[in-house]
Amino acid sequence: QVQLQQWGAGLLKPSETLSLTCAVYGGSFSDYYWSWIRQPPGKGLEWIGEINHSGSTNYNPSLKSRVTISVDTSKNQLSLKLSSVTAADTAVYYCARARYGTRYYYGMDVWGQGTTVTVSS
């Protein structure tokens, strides 16, 4: 059974860089796209970006200038870096697995447990 386990610093000061890692256990890494999604307190879901095993990325245009998503295939891990954080970046951050077919999207079927990140001076 596939599991995603994520970790990273939970408390940051404004202007610092958020750094999170998500490890994939028990399944293929190369057949999927891997996304980061966040959810501010009491609000909805916001997609941050995605990466595949070869390092091909897509980012949310509203965050693109501050986001880097990378992958370490030797460890089956993906990472998120978000620079110059502000209080508006306070949220629960999730990693998730998605599969694409030929002109088809199978959705995000496996999610990490979520990491709460708070930005406060």
Next chain:
Amino acid sequence: EIVLTQSPGTLSLSPGERATLSCRASHSVSSSYLAWYQQKPGQAPRLLIYGASSRATGIPDRFSGSGSGTDFTLTISRLEPEDFAVYYCQQSGNSPGITFGQGTRLEIK
């Protein structure tokens, strides 16, 4: 960017009733790229429907999805107590990436 607008914002129903949740897109979305998720408090979202109408693994058949173009619907035929949660639609495949609707809260009446 594709904007997904869900309605209603909150839906109050009783167990056993039928729930109909709407997701409207600002531009046409291929049904192949439309998904629905359920989220309960303190939990990660759970995939319910992909391809607008295909149930994900382990999802009960009381959940069904339909629609095309700009209008999509999630229907729960007979509400069970565990179905009261927040529901999100999501689209992928239209540049510049993935977007979610703002969510519909399904609460017990």
